[in-house]
Amino acid sequence: xxxxxxxxxxxxxxxxxxxxxxxxxxxxxxxxxxxxxxxxxxxxxxxxxxxxxxxxxxxxxxxxxxxxxxxxxxxxxxxxxxxxxxxxxxxxxxxxxxxxxxxxxxxxxxxxxxxxxxxxxxxxxxxxxxxxxxxxxxxxxxxxxxxxxxxxxxxxxxxxxxxxxxxxxxxxxxxxx
Numbered sequence: 001x002x003x004x005x006x007x008x009x010x011x012x013x014x015x016x017x018x019x020x021x022x023x024x025x026x027x028x029x030x031x032x033x034x035x036x037x038x039x040x041x042x043x044x045x046x047x048x049x050x051x052x053x054x055x056x057x058x059x060x061x062x063x064x065x066x067x068x069x070x071x072x073x074x075x076x077x078x079x080x081x082x083x084x085x086x087x088x089x090x091x092x093x094x095x096x097x098x099x100x101x102x103x104x105x106x107x108x109x110x111x112x113x114x115x116x117x118x119x120x121x122x123x124x125x126x127x128x129x130x131x132x133x134x135x136x137x138x139x140x141x142x143x144x145x146x147x148x149x150x151x152x153x154x155x156x157x158x159x160x161x162x163x164x165x166x167x168x169x170x171x172x173x174x175x176x177x
Contacts, residue, residue, distance in 0.1 A: 037072070042055070052074045054074075116142075117144045133160065
């Protein structure tokens with residue numbers, strides 16, 4: 001039903017590049033793995049066009065990539081994915097990079113347009129890798145030119161921490177509690 005193109009894998013690679021000054025690459029072998037998607041319910045057409053809605057406890061896996069969301073809307077045109085919108089409380093993307101390091105991204109919403117190759121993460125965005133973190137209310141990543149635009153909405157601020165190459169990874173809130 002879905003083509004082998006995985007926009008979510010591309011998005012994860014983009015997020016990894018945002019989070020650290022020396023970007024690691026997403027696990028390249030993941031894109032050759034089957035994608036599995038489970039949810040409490042779905043509403044999808046079989047003609048290859050329109051939107052497939054997956055609702056409730058959405059879990060997407062492909063190789064080392066895992067995504068959890070409350071809802072996933074996969075927009076298709078002529079059988080190809082054109083846009084992916086993930087919403088949740090929060091959306092969580094995790095993947096192991098080619099160098100073996102983990103990457104985790106969280107946001108209230110992730111909107112990735114395959115045609116423009118622009119990913120927009122909004123609402124309490126947090127991206128973590130062992131070498132650094134980035135957080136804010138909105139992050140826009142253009143995969144075509146590598147441009148990252150981030151900013152806070154309202155009183156929000158962008159925060160970034162980049163650790164030295166030889167530093168031990170900082171403990172995350174999950175590690176402390």
